[in-house]
Amino acid sequence: MEYNFDEISEVDLAYKLLTEAGKDNPVYFKTLIRTIIKLKNKTVQNEAAAISEIYTMINMDSRFQHMGDGLWGLTDWTPPETKRSSRSRSTTAKASS
Numbered sequence: 174m175e176y177n178f179d180e181i182s183e184v185d186l187a188y189k190l191l192t193e194a195g196k197d198n199p200v201y202f203k204t205l206i207r208t209i210i211k212l213k214n215k216t217v218q219n220e221a222a223a224i225s226e227i228y229t230m231i232n233m234d235s236r237f238q239h240m241g242d243g244l245w246g247l248t249d250w251t252p253p254e255t256k257r258s259s260r261s262r263s264t265t266a267k268a269s270s
Contacts, residue, residue, distance in 0.1 A: 178212045184230045186212060187237070191247050199244035202228060 206227045217223045231237050238248045
């Protein structure tokens with residue numbers, strides 16, 4: 174599928190790239206961001222500043238999940254946390270035993 178990368182934001186492009194990578198393939202943040210810069214033909218004076226800017230946008234977007242060791246994936250890839258009520262019930266049951 175062809176995309177006009179000029180019409181898509183860096184964050185939406187990151188989401189698209191991670192979606193295409195699949196849940197078993199989190200991507201190292203610098204690789205992800207450098208791919209975004211390349212696809213958007215973005216002129217970069219200072220690569221570190223460009224990486225920092227895009228990294229901040231990704232970090233603030235709830236669709237993305239830091240997977241550890243600089244790897245990023247999508248929040249959709251991880252199961253929701255166990256509800257606290259089930260944990261508190263097991264703790265209560267242990268305390269009353």
